Amino acid sequence: MATETTTFEIRKTTQSRIAEVDFSNLVFGRSFSDHMLVAKYENGQWGKTEIVPYGNLSLSPATAALHYGQTIFEGMKAYKNDEGEVLLFRPFDNWKRFNLSAQRMCMPTVPEEIFIGGLQELIRLDSDWVPTGAGQSLYIRPYMFSADEYIGVKPSDSYYLIIFTCPVGNYYSKPVKVRVETEYIRAAEGGVGAAKCGGNYGGSLYPAKLAQQDGYDQLIWTDAKEHKYIEESGTMNIMFVIDGKLVTPAVSSSILDGVTRKSIVAVAEYWNIPVEERRVSVAEIMDAVKAGKLDAAFGAGTAAVVSPFSHISFEGVDYALPELNDASFPVRVKEFLEKLRTGKTEDIFGWTLKV
Template identity: 60%
Template sequence: METATMNIKIKLTEQSRVNQLDPNNISFGTLFTDHMLVADCVNGEWQTPEILPYGDIAYNPALASLHYGQSIFEGMKAFKNEDDEVLMFRPLENFKRFNISAERMCMAQVPEEIFIGGLEELLKIDSAWVPKGEDNSLYLRPFMFASDVYLGVRPSQNYRFMIIMSPAGKYYSTPPKVKVETEYIRAAPGGVGYAKCAGNYASSLYPAKLAAEQGYTQLLWTDAIEHKYFEESGTMNVMFVKDGKLITPAVSTTILKGITRDTLLQLAKSMNIEVEERRVPVAEIIEGIANGSVTEVFGAGTAVVVSPFAAIGFEGTDYELPAITENSLSTRLKNALNDIRTGKVADAFGWVWKV
C-alpha cells in the first residue's frame, strides 16, 4: 500500500537511546523512541510536519486544550515479521476514526498524508525500536490538541498534531477481575462515548479507583439510563462466549467502534463462529456464568489485544469464569490475530500495511 508523498522536515537525535530497550522486560507506556512527529494547523492551514528528537514541549498557561478539553488520540501498533520488515495493522481505520473524533470535538481534520505518511516516516527512522517476541510490539500514539492561547469557550483556531511511539509488551500479567459498574457511567446517548477524546478517560478514573479499592482490576460499564446492559470494559470493548456464540454489544454513540473488536468479529466469522451484535443484558450474562452457558468473557482493544476475565463482580458477589485453555475461543482469536499482524500467515483480509 502507498500513501501520498509529502515534505517532512527531519532533525535526527545525536544519540539513540535504543539500548535502553529490553525486549524481555517492557513496561507499557514508560519508554519512548528517539523521535516524534509534530504538525501544526494554523488558522485552518496545515504546516509542514517535522520529525524531531523526542523531548518536552513548551506550552502557554492559557492553552485552550488545558482549559476546555479539546484533545483526541488514537492507539495503534507496529510489528516486525521474520524478515525484520515493519508492519502496521489497519492504519487507515485508525485514521478514519481519528477524524470522526475530531469532528465530534469540533477540531481540524488531519490529512491522510500527515497521519499515515508521518507514521511511515517515523517508523522508518525508529525501526530499531520495534521489538520482536511474543506479545511485543511498538505502540503508536497519534494525538491532537487545541493550541489557541485564549480564555473563552469556543472551538480553537489552531491545533497541534503529534505522534509518539513506545515499546509495548503484555498489558495484563494475570487475567483481570472486573466489577459491573451500576452507579457511575462512561457515556450517555448523544454524548462523546464513540469519540476517542481525553475526557472520556479522565471521567473513568474515579470509579476505577473505587473499584481497585475493592480488589478489582477494571470496570464493566453499563448503560447510562437503566444500568441493565453492558457497554464497554475499562479501555476495551467487551465480548462474551455463550453457547458457542460470540456476543458483543452493538456499537452506538456510547460505545467506541473498536478496531480490534471489528477484527475479532471478522476472524470469528471466518472460523464459522456465529456472531451476535446486540444489547447484552447484565442479567443474561450473570445467569449464564452461573448455569455454565457463558464460558468466556474478555476485553478487546489495541493495548490489551484479547484479555480474558477471571471473574465478574456484581452486587457484592464475584462470579468466577472457567480457566482459559488453548481451545478457548479467546485464545484462538488472539493467536489468529497475532499470526496475521506479525506476518506469520498470509493476510487474507488486507489488514497488514508494510512500511
C-alpha cells in the same frame, strides 16, 4: 496498499536512547522512541510537518486544551515479521476513526498524507525500536489538542498533531477480575463515548480506583440511563462467548468502534462462528454465568489486544468464569491475530501495511 507521502522535514537525534531500554522487561508506556512527528494547524490549514527528536513541549499556561479538554488520540501498533520488515495493523481504520473523533470534538480532520504518510516516515526512522519478543510491539500514539492561547469556551483556531511511539510488552499479564459498575458511568447516549477524547478516560479514573481498592482490575461499564445494559470494560470493548456464539454490544454513540473489536468479529465470521452485535443486558450475562452457559468473557483493544476475564462481580458476589484452554475462542483468536500482525500467517483480510 501504499500512501503517497509529502516531503517532511526530518531532524534526527544526535544521540539515540535505545541502549537505555531493557527490552527484556518492557513496562507498558514508559519507554519512548527517539523521534516524534509534529504538525500544526493554523489559519485554516495544516502547515509544515516535522519529524524531530522526542522531547518536551513548550506551551502557554492559557493553552485551550488544558482548560476545556478539546483533545483526541488513537492507539495503534507496529510489529516486525521474520524478515525484519515492519508491519502496521489496520492504520487506515485508525486514521478514519481519528477524523471521526475530530469532527465530534469540533477539530480539523487530518489528511491521509500527514497521518499515514508521516507515520510511515516516523516508523522507518525508528524501526530499530520495534521489539520482537513474545507479546511485544511498538505502540503508536497519535494525538491532537487545541493550541489557542485563549481563555474562552469556543473551538480553537489552532491545533497540534503529534505522533510518538514506545516499545511495549503485554498490557495485562494475567486474566482480569472485573466488577459490574452500576453507579458511575463512562459515557451517555448522545455524548462523546464513541470518540477517543481525553475526558472519557479522565472521568473513568475515580470509579476504576474504587474498584481497584476492592481488589478488581477493571470495571464493566453499563448504560447511563438504567444501568441494565453492558457497554464496555475499562478502556476496552467487551465480548462474550455464550453457547458457542460471540456476543458483543453493538456500537453506538456511547460505545467506541474498536479496531480490535471489528477484527475479532471478522475473524469469528470467517471461522463460521455465529456473531451477535446487539444490546447485551447484565441480567442475560449473569443468567448465563449461573447456568454455566458463559464459555468466556474478555476485553478487546489495541493496548490489551485480547484480555480474558477470570471473575465477574455483580451485586457483591464474585462469579468465577471457566478456565480457558487452547481450544477456547479468546485464546485462538488472540493467537491468530498475533500471527497475522507479525506476518506468520497469510493476511487474508488485507489488514497489514508494510512500512
